[in-house]
Amino acid sequence: MVLRQEDQPAVKPNLRLQTVKQGLVNSHTAILANLQNTRAESLGEMDVKAEIRKVGQSKVLYQNHKTDLQMAPNSNFNYGIDLKNKPLKAGRYQLKMTIKGNKGSWVLTKEFTITRQQANKYNDKAVELPKTNWWPYIIIGLLAVIILFLIWLLWKRRKNDEDEPTE
Structure with a gap:
């Protein structure tokens, strides 16, 4: 329950893309983008589109789209981008996230690097990868x-x- 004296909220939600790293989600290779809501206001229904490219290239390597997400005030969570049973590959990448909600919209980008050792570590632990x-x-x-x-x-x-x- 939210009690307000005015019709308009005094605080608008604000999203930040904290970190981007490789990892596993349910033992499948994924890219994990940590989103943070820095304000004391919840985000309504969110529509999130994520695209991953090699740095300096326009070809989208991986993409993801989720709807009806919500985020609590002053919170963060790892948004997982499933690689669809493809192995992680070493290199420099850029993540672009477009987030639309009934309380605002954001376009967040961040570059990240996957080393060969990190890729091998998660590829060895992943299931259903062609080996x-x-x-x-x-x-x-x-x-x-x-x-x-x-x-x-x-x-x-x-x-x-x-x-x-x-x-």
Whole structure:
């Protein structure tokens, strides 16, 4: 319940994009954007659109759209952008978020970097990512080497038997 003396709220909500980082949401790769409402006023229904691009490029790599979100006064939360079972890749990126609500609208942007170590860490923990299993290739390679070695031994033995003089 909100009690007011005037029809217009004295405080307008204000959104800030605090941090952007890689992570997991329900064991799936994601980008986490921490949104903060810095004022003592709740945001009504929010419509959030997020786009991620490589820095300096116009092609959208990942996008997300959610409606009917709400945010409490003086609060923050991590808005997750699911990468749709694609692995995280190292590089410099830019996040652009367009947030519209019945108490205002905001366009927030922030650049962030994903290192190779961070990408590998979360990709290894993620589920449903296509992973290359190298063991079959290693086993096939070893078997091929062994077979070639055995063929060479048999060929050498046969050649030695033919070269020996018979009495």
